[in-house]
């Protein structure tokens with residue numbers, strides 16, 4: 441398992457991308473709409489890692505509720521594994537509570553979330569990248 445990305449909830453994606461690009465000196469940014477999660481995501485590529493900025497695209501988006509209750513800031517960390525199905529089964533035995541099922545995320549990944557109560561107050565995503 442490795443740390444894949446950290447995700448930050450923002451009110452206005454375009455403003456946040458501009459500020460992050462300038463501040464971090466990042467050139468490469470991909471924008472993607474992940475309809476199923478109700479988010480528009482900007483992926484900033486760093487050496488061996490990524491930052492994802494996310495804005496809500498609909499009222500039912502988890503990001504909408506997060507921004508309304510907590511405001512902008514760190515939303516989740518994402519851990520990458522090659523075999524997501526096996527890892528979910530293993531972690532369930534350790535008592536980790538998963539939220540929903542494995543589903544498509546950004547950039548062709550498979551994703552699933554773990555409840556923050558399972559990881560001492562941190563929302564975490566488990567993800568697998570498509571094999572290239």
Ligand SMILES: C[C@@H](C(=O)O)C(=O)SCCNC(=O)CCNC(=O)[C@H](O)C(C)(C)COP(=O)(O)OP(=O)(O)OC[C@H]1O[C@@H](n2cnc3c(N)ncnc32)[C@H](O)[C@@H]1OP(=O)(O)O
Nearest residue numbers: 447474477479502515516539545546551553556561562563
């Ligand atoms: C595109 C994709 C990708 O990377 O490829 C994405 O990122 S999609 C990113 C968007 N999708 C998701 O976030 C999907 C997974 N998220 C969810 O299912 C939900 O947002 C939950 C994490 C269950 C939270 O939902 P909700 O706030 O309605 O539940 P709740 O009111 O029962 O809250 C449960 C407790 O978790 C806390 N809580 C809520 N969101 C949190 C967060 N991001 N980090 C840490 N704690 C958090 C609440 O304050 C509350 O604590 P207290 O009980 O102490 O008050």
